[in-house]
Amino acid sequence: xxxxxxSVTSLMLLLFSLLGMSGCxxxxxEIETKIAKAVKKFDxxxxxxxxxxxxxxxxxxxxxxxxxQTMHEGIRTPKYxxxxxxxxxxxxxxxxxxxxxxxxxHFCVTCHEYVSVQIDCFQxxxxxxxxxxxxxxxxxxxxxxxxxxxxxTEVTQ
Amino acid sequence: xxxxxxxxxxxxxxxxxxxxxxATIAPSIVLREVKAKAAxxxxxxxxxxxxxxxxNKLTESAIDAGIEACKKRGWGDExxxxxxxxxxxxxxxxxxxxxxxxxxxxxIMCQHCETAPCVDVCPTGASFKRPDGVVLxxxxxxxxxxxxxxxxxxxxxxxxxxxxxxxxxxxxxGKGTVESCDLCIGKIDVGExxxxxxxxxxxxxxxxxxxxESNISKSLKEFGGTQIRADLGLNTGVRYQGI
Numbered sequence: 551x552x553x554x555x556x557s558v559t560s561l562m563l564l565l566f567s568l569l570g571m572s573g574c575x576x577x578x579x580e581i582e583t584k585i586a587k588a589v590k591k592f593d594x595x596x597x598x599x600x601x602x603x604x605x606x607x608x609x610x611x612x613x614x615x616x617x618x619q620t621m622h623e624g625i626r627t628p629k630y631x632x633x634x635x636x637x638x639x640x641x642x643x644x645x646x647x648x649x650x651x652x653x654x655x656h657f658c659v660t661c662h663e664y665v666s667v668q669i670d671c672f673q674x675x676x677x678x679x680x681x682x683x684x685x686x687x688x689x690x691x692x693x694x695x696x697x698x699x700x701x702x703t704e705v706t707q
Numbered sequence: 708x709x710x711x712x713x714x715x716x717x718x719x720x721x722x723x724x725x726x727x728x729x730a731t732i733a734p735s736i737v738l739r740e741v742k743a744k745a746a747x748x749x750x751x752x753x754x755x756x757x758x759x760x761x762x763n764k765l766t767e768s769a770i771d772a773g774i775e776a777c778k779k780r781g782w783g784d785e786x787x788x789x790x791x792x793x794x795x796x797x798x799x800x801x802x803x804x805x806x807x808x809x810x811x812x813x814x815i816m817c818q819h820c821e822t823a824p825c826v827d828v829c830p831t832g833a834s835f836k837r838p839d840g841v842v843l844x845x846x847x848x849x850x851x852x853x854x855x856x857x858x859x860x861x862x863x864x865x866x867x868x869x870x871x872x873x874x875x876x877x878x879x880x881g882k883g884t885v886e887s888c889d890l891c892i893g894k895i896d897v898g899e900x901x902x903x904x905x906x907x908x909x910x911x912x913x914x915x916x917x918x919x920e921s922n923i924s925k926s927l928k929e930f931g932g933t934q935i936r937a938d939l940g941l942n943t944g945v946r947y948q949g950i
Contacts, residue, residue: 570741593834611906617847619749621843621847622835622845623749623750623837624744624750624835624837624839624895624896625746625747625748625749626897627746627747627895633876633877636876673870673871673881673882674846674871674874674880674881674884675876675879676873676875676879678875679876680875680876682740685915694912696862
């Protein structure tokens with residue numbers, strides 16, 4: 551009788567402790583501290599929270615929908631465009647360092663590694679923004695300036 | 708009574724003439740060259756983008772500059788592929804007239820056919836024509852079968868044979884997919900001209916073939932333009948003058 555009571559109590563204790571461990575504690579998950587911070591900031595806190603909540607759950611659907619819109623209909627709005635995601639979430643290449651999809655610190659890769667997801671976006675798409683000087687060099691509509699553009703188009707990985 | 712009817716008829720006819728006059732004068736005012744659609748607007752078939760290449764005006768160096776400008780969009784630096792495998796969004800083709808021995812150098816790119824053979828044969832729907840007439844490859848669904856390369860009478864398409872790195876943000880491309888001239892689709896969607904047009908020194912005109920007031924339509928109307936392999940009846944969007 552006593553042993554039965556003991557076993558039930560110990561079982562319940564074990565269960566509660568497990569629940570306590572798996573419940574949402576005050577500490578953020580480890581992965582969250584690893585994810586690279588976005589370059590640009592939202593105007594308000596609410597916008598940021600809404601964006602995070604939506605994109606965490608739905609980013610794959612948003613990107614897929616936008617992909618077809620852009621490819622087949624030519625809708626090139628910044629919202630949900632992969633290029634704009636990359637522009638904001640991956641730092642622009644500098645002299646010393648270029649963060650690419652081959653680094654664990656790349657915004658997309660950090661999570662995808664954690665959950666063992668293999669995506670092939672970056673087999674074709676650029677995984678980091680253009681070098682800042684390249685972006686400005688490409689801006690003038692005059693395309694004759696080949697000699698000066700030449701030196702800046704090389705994007706190192 | 709008949710006078711009344713006549714007066715009414717005269718008034719009606721005068722009204723009609725007025726409408727006709729507006730219709731003849733107005734196009735130049737109402738229909739301007741369509742530059743760019745709004746960013747959030749889907750492309751429509753109210754325009755058809757095309758190129759007009761004046762081969763007499765276009766120098767060989769301008770063709771080379773055009774190819775260089777095109778390459779800057781992200782192709783042409785494959786390391787492992789051989790000459791037959793290398794991508795070519797524009798090719799330089801030299802033709803000689805047998806009787807006059809006149810040499811003409813033509814830039815040959817995707818001709819953006821109205822009835823494109825590449826679109827016909829694509830088994831997955833990756834090869835498609837946008838409503839505004841630009842023929843593209845949706846590389847997301849391209850399986851790399853290369854049927855389109857065999858179907859294209861202009862040899863305009865190429866297959867990427869090797870792993871590509873350092874792609875440009877505006878021109879994603881990768882191993883195992885087919886690619887070709889996309890008429891600088893990202894540029895024309897925001898109202899810019901294709902890269903080769905900018906460096907052509909005015910020898911290549913880009914514009915809307917459906918708008919009779921656009922420069923390309925005016926030039927075509929005045930001087931005419933030839934389609935390469937017109938016998939195939941593909942109604943190409945790229946036309947040539949001087950051949």
